[in-house]
Amino acid sequence: MTIRKRTLRKFEPGLGDFGDLPDKKVADTKESDTWTIITALDRILSKAQDSRLSAEFWESVKNPLAYLREMLGLTDIQIVALAMLIEAGEPMSWKSMGNYLGCSRLSVMVYSEEIEELIAQRWAFRKCVHDITGYSEGITLAHGVVTALRHNKPFVPEKIDGLTEQQFVDKLEKHINKSMNDRNTEFADDEEWMVQLAQANPHLPLCQEVLRFDDIHVQSLLLMIVVDYAQWEGSDGEGLTFQTIDGLYPDEYECDFMREDLRNGTHLLIEGGYIEHKCNDGQADTEQYMLTRKAKTELLSAYTPSHSKCKRMRPSDRLLRSHHSIKEKLLFFNTTEQEQIARLTRLLSTDNLPSIQQRLEEQGMRKGFACLFYGAPGTGKTETVLQIARQTGRDLMQVDIAGLRDKWVGESEKNIKEVFQRYRRLCRHSEVMPILFFNEADAVINKRTTNVEHSVDKMDNAMQNIILQELEDLEGILIATTNLTSNLDRAFERRFLYKVEFHKPDVDVKAKIWRSMLKDLSADDAHQLASHFDFTGGQIENVARKRTVDYILSGKFASVDEIEAYCQAELLGGKDRRSIGFVKPSLS
Secondary structure: OOOOOOOOOOOOOOOOOOOOOOOOOOOHHHHOOOOOHHHHHHHHHHHHOOOOOOHHHHHHOHHHHHHHHHHHOOOHHHHHHHHHHHHHOOOEEHHHHHHHHOOOHHHHHOOHHHHHHHHHOOOEEEEEEEEOOEEEEEEEEOOOHHHHHHOOOOOOOOOOOOOOHHHHHHHHHHHHHHHHOOOOOOHHHHHHHHHHHHHOOOOOHHHHHHOOOOOHHHHHHHHHHHHHHHHHOOOOOOOEEHHHHHHHOOOOHHHHHHHHHHHHOOOHHHHOOOEEEEEEOOEEEEEEEEEOHHHHHHHOOOOOOOOHHHHHOOOHHHHEEOHHHOOOOOOOOOHHHHHHHHHHHHHOOOOOHHHHHHHHHHOOOOOOEEEEEEEOOOOOHHHHHHHHHHHHOOOEEEEOHHHHOOOOOOHHHHHHHHHHHHHHHHHHHOOOOOEEEEOOOHHHHEOOOOOOOOHHHHHHHHHHHHHHHHHHHOOOEEEEEEOOOOOEOHHHHHHOOEEEEEOOOOHHHHHHHHHHHOOOOOHHHHHHHHHHOOOOHHHHHHHHHHHHHHHHHHOOOOOHHHHHHHHHHHOHHHOOOOOOOOOOOOOO
């Protein structure tokens, strides 16, 4: 890593950080009255280029150095290194520092003890630098240094030493959460910070074990699994997923071995008894890793998990909607949909389903029933699911699709796995098998991305692959609703045993819906409204609600003409969606 040889104009102190600068020189003694930290550093940086750290150089910058020593409490060489690191904006190796100063790498390394002290004071930290010759040791500034100096304030490092177990893990979790939600940060920086945190607290049993390892990836992996334990302890979501690990660690030789060892159970942390594969339904899940009981009791005995992710996920008992709470509602369908829904309702009844599943199992077929309801919005898909649940006496586990997505790489996949794990547990402990309900499932059953370029695409594909496998292994009842079917992935299409398309109601059905919503409406008026307006059941309900609201306010029911006005208002932009050439007859 090298700094560009400076060809930009030099700062003239006293004029701030920006603006056109005069050609005349001002004496350093006068400048000292108007210096800022940035302008003083800039003066030192401009003199340092190709200076070889000569005696003449030190003499030329003695006044800005004196100012910065007082302001920052750093030594002269630390100030020079600070100026170069700010200018570079990236990690610098000993060689790149020497190149800028016009001297050898060894000449700079003479000052290594003072640079190490800069690291010890947490102004900077070590970071590998990659160039055409390979990797070399380098240093970079700690987060917050430039911001503090830009505001003309000395940098005050975050206090990270002398922590209790609770403070240590809380700080670790807070930092990782913030970093994972910041697209501008790199996990490599988090690794360095985590190791510094452990090094600053060698009195803690966890830190002692972390520091036993020389490999930073091993150290950070153990701490990341500690963070997972803090967030998910005791819940179905506990266990850092392989997808999360795969997304965090770089595609390089050593990390590829780490991935392979994790799946094979031969990783250092597994063999050392620190972590283990998660046990799901009595089987080891090689895609999830959690702390062992021994690690929890011996390394974190004084720590109480925050359960921060658990608090975001609703408990399963709150996810479950009782069929008793669903109000009866009369639904009207076109003939084809009515027959399909009636048949499905009979199939899912408590009298029929157990024997049907038993027969399927005896013949070596899958026992689960995955159903897809698709069609335009407002055609009654969601309400149909509710009424099927009510009629069959089955509770509903309704899934919030948007709530499954997480900014953490791999966490969305964990969330979708947890949904199915909770559903299986509910099935085992429920007298009547509940229905797993994915409402508005477009986001998770659309076509998978073939040319994956972004992490979001990778996450979506991973979520879809999990759902496909879960549908394959399903032993219960799943109903998904969607408005869009043109983009439905073929793999999902095959896995839905029952697919019911909800069309807009025909005129006769719409007339029945009108009369069910507006009890005082005559059959003729209902038929006329049904003929005039190509509405879904949801739109008709909107009109009925408006009429009820007006009745509450005025004390009288709206006339048919006023109902027509409601209908026109229901059409976006006031567009009349009646058939071409249709002449509206009088309703009087």
